[in-house]
Amino acid sequence: MKEIIEKLRQSFIGDLAKADSSAQVNELRISYLGKKGSVTDLLKQLKDIKGSEKKTVAEGINALKSFVESEIAAKTALIAKREEDAAIEATERYDVTMPSAERLGSLHPVTIIQREVEEIFESMGFTIEDYSEIVTDYQCFESLNIPKHHPARDMQDTYYIENGQLLKTHTSAAQNAIMRKYGAPLRAVFPSRCFRNEATDASHENTFFQMEGIMIDENISISNLIYFMKSMLSEVFRKDINVRLRPGFFPFVEPGFELDISCLICGGDGCPTCKQSGWLELCPCGMIHPNVLTAGGIDTEKYTGFAFGLGLTRLVMMKYGIKDIRMLNSGSLDALSQFTSK
């Protein structure tokens, strides 16, 4: 009996080597393990064997059965993989990294300018921060020295959401969190989309971009503010830009300013764009109010700082000469792609 089992094993090994498709392996399975299969047949013969030999023979046949089962399973898996590979090979292949033959996408003008300004500030040692568009009342107002019922809130008609949080009306809303995250000294810029319930027209949108910046250290003064703004704007416009400061009121800075740049169209001589003044309003800014520093956990005995809220959307419009702000959110590729050839 031992020889019969061994012979069957050898013939199975030979047959398996020849089986080359899943159908053939299946036939093999039936011919060895099926109801009338040769291994099954051997098992049936067991009943005729008597005495002590029966146990050894039974073990031998069962070992053969397990061997056949596991070899068939392995070969089935191998063939399935090979057949799958062949099927993939036979179908048409797509290179998902190939540029489209149709129309190439491009960056939005705001993205282009945002990245450019980020790079400039990065080269001046500023970190670039990202922050949520949904913030708390505390972050957007209270921590910025704008208590409840302060009239400054009326300037920013706010979208509240049901849980009491709100869509940030200005990037200043991230100041507190960023001060708390890093402490002083600190140089950071943080761009974001902002939202206000505005009636839209050529120069007003309910969704627009700002880029806030803060610099906090020992002995920071207005001269530092002017220096950084001038350097940044000269880089963005690739020419020397004159700036001037006018007083401006914002509860979170003291003193506060409106920063104007010399008109890009007429160079400061006066034209319709600058309403004959020679200046364009671009960026409110100021020295951070001690209450705001304290709320951010900064020691006001030791540190001072400046902050600015660059109107990124406004900057984009100036840089590209865009007359209607609504175009930027229009999603119209025809309109937007004029500016995005790079």
Ligand code: DAH
């Ligand atoms: N957050 C103000 C606004 O959107 C702009 C602003 C003014 C930001 C003065 C500043 C600042 O950082 O110093 O109306």
